[in-house]
Structures are given as structure tokens and as C-alpha cells.
Amino acid sequence: MKAIVVTGQAAGTAGMKLVERPRPQAAINDVVVQVHASGFVGTELAWPSTWADRLDRDRTPSIPGHELAGVVTALGYGTTGLSVGQRVFGLADWYRNGTLAEYVAVEARNLAPLPGDVDFTVGASLPISGLTAWQGLFEHGRLRAGQSVIAQGAAGAVGSMVTQLAREAGAYVIGTGRAADRQKALDFGAQEFVDLENDALEDVGGVDLVFDLIGGDIGKRSARLVRAGGTLVSIVGPSEARPADGLAVDFVVESDRAQLGEIVQRVRDGRLRTNIGTVSTLDDAVAAFNQTKRINGKTIIRVRP
Numbered sequence: 001m002k003a004i005v006v007t008g009q010a011a012g013t014a015g016m017k018l019v020e021r022p023r024p025q026a027a028i029n030d031v032v033v034q035v036h037a038s039g040f041v042g043t044e045l046a047w048p049s050t051w052a053d054r055l056d057r058d059r060t061p062s063i064p065g066h067e068l069a070g071v072v073t074a075l076g077y078g079t080t081g082l083s084v085g086q087r088v089f090g091l092a093d094w095y096r097n098g099t100l101a102e103y104v105a106v107e108a109r110n111l112a113p114l115p116g117d118v119d120f121t122v123g124a125s126l127p128i129s130g131l132t133a134w135q136g137l138f139e140h141g142r143l144r145a146g147q148s149v150i151a152q153g154a155a156g157a158v159g160s161m162v163t164q165l166a167r168e169a170g171a172y173v174i175g176t177g178r179a180a181d182r183q184k185a186l187d188f189g190a191q192e193f194v195d196l197e198n199d200a201l202e203d204v205g206g207v208d209l210v211f212d213l214i215g216g217d218i219g220k221r222s223a224r225l226v227r228a229g230g231t232l233v234s235i236v237g238p239s240e241a242r243p244a245d246g247l248a249v250d251f252v253v254e255s256d257r258a259q260l261g262e263i264v265q266r267v268r269d270g271r272l273r274t275n276i277g278t279v280s281t282l283d284d285a286v287a288a289f290n291q292t293k294r295i296n297g298k299t300i301i302r303v304r305p
């Protein structure tokens, strides 16, 4: 099969290569999926799991990409809940070969059925951004109707999902980002926008939940904006500052079949819009990852045109 591999961390995306690799086998509880579309997050190349297995042994050249939409072609021993020929989408294991390939082996529990009226490109754009927003708002942030939320990077992949899901849940949403992102954030449902390059974030006052995906100085300043009893949720590691009288939570997204179902249902009935910035073929993907133009939104690789 065709697959993209990474060879060394120093080389970054410039060191990626399109190569021939053997098709994966389905291990116990796995399915093999013929990948139709795959999602790639540029920061993957900084994650230890891209380079090493769970025992920290080198696993290069490894296949990156963790989001997929495709069709099940084989079932491993003991695998239940999915069948050969079924359309699926979901999240592949961080520590195994990923989805920038024509086939991938994934534990069945990490996948959900993809309804026939949802395109594979859309399906592959939802797992990381949708699940991260869902888990950050509702599991870790315990968001309730009537609360206020700062959605950092609201025009980006995760931030646009945070903005939409928080609005739907009845929250008041203040989006942030660069000056050029104002309209996009408002279009996703933010009721106010803070241009982090020119406005003072502190002018917003206190909120019940800050969803931070920028970190550094913005993460520290985010902590000070959390009201008593509120929560700072970070997806870029522990914040250097904590709310004076609130919780600070950092987490890594996990796959969840029921949540994937909730997310895709919202896409089907028009309550949730995905945020796709670039679509390329597998043959053109390495060039697309190395383009210097700013990409806003998800990068999707249409593996099977």
C-alpha cells in the first residue's frame, strides 16, 4: 500500500516521504480500514508518540495521521460492533502507525459508524477537533447553560468546534484569535471577539470557563480570567498559572463512539459546521504540508479519490 512516513524529528514535514509499505494486519479487537480520507495535525511531529512506542522504543519510520474516515475491510479476533463493508470514522492510536496510508489497523472501540450521507472528507475532519471540544467543554469543563466561555483560537480547528458546541449548550461565547480571524469566529457563533494582537484580553472580565489551545503567555493570562468556581481547560499541556479560586485541567483527547455519534449527528442536521482549510491527495500531501501559506482549519488528505 502507499503510505507517508516520517523519518526524523529534526527534518519535520520536509523529511516526510511517500513510500510502499505492507498492509497492516488486524490484531485482536482491531479492524482494518481502507482509508478514504485522513486528518493530519502539524503539531503531531512534536508528539513523542509519533517517534516512539509505549516503551519508548524508536518506531521510525512511522506513519503519522490519527483521524480517518473509510470502510472496514477486515476484522481481528474477538472484534465486535463493526462489520466488513461498514463506513466508519474515528481516531487511530497515537502510538501505532496512522492514517496517512491506504489502510490502517485500529481498535474497533475507537471508531463509530459514519452515516451514508456524510462525506468521507467531512468524517475525517471531525474526530480530533470535535472530541477535544466536546470533552473539554462537557467532561472537564462541566459547562452549563447560561455560563460564559472564552474560546481561544476560535477560528481554528478545535476553537471553531468549541465555539459552536458551547453556543448550542446555551453559553455566552467570546472568541479570540488574530485580527484576520474576527469574521470567521463570529460566523461560527462567537458573540464577541478579542483580537489577541491588538485588544486587551483582560477587558473581557471574568468568565466561567476558558478553553485554551495557545498556551504560554495566553495560557497564564487565561488563568486570571477564570471566575471563582470556574475552570481553565488547556489542551496544550498544564498552564503555568492556575485560577485563584477555580480548577485547572489539561487533558489529551480520547476516542469515544457515543460522542462521535453525537458530533456527526449535529453535522447531519446542520447544528455543527466542520472547518476544513486544505484538502489534498495522498500523492500531493507532503507538498501540501510544506507549503508556507497560512492554513486556517483542518488539513484533510483524500486518500482514495
Ligand SMILES: NC(=O)c1ccc[n+]([C@@H]2O[C@H](COP(=O)([O-])OP(=O)(O)OC[C@H]3O[C@@H](n4cnc5c(N)ncnc54)[C@H](OP(=O)(O)O)[C@@H]3O)[C@@H](O)[C@H]2O)c1
Pocket: 041, 043, 044, 128, 129, 132, 152, 153, 154, 155, 156, 157, 158, 159, 176, 177, 178, 181, 196, 197, 213, 214, 218, 234, 235, 236, 237, 251, 252, 253, 294, 295, 296, 297, 298
Ligand atoms: N490535548 C489534546 O488532546 C489536543 C487535541 C487537539 C489539538 N491539540 C493542540 O491544540 C492546538 C490547536 O489545535 P488546532 O488544531 O485547533 O490548531 P489550529 O487549527 O491551527 O487553530 C489554532 C488557532 O489559534 C490561533 N492562534 C494560535 N496562536 C495565537 C496567538 N498567539 N494569537 C492569536 N491567535 C493564535 C491560530 O492562528 P494561526 O494559525 O495564525 O497561528 C489558529 O487560528 C495545537 O497545539 C494542537 O496540537 C491538543
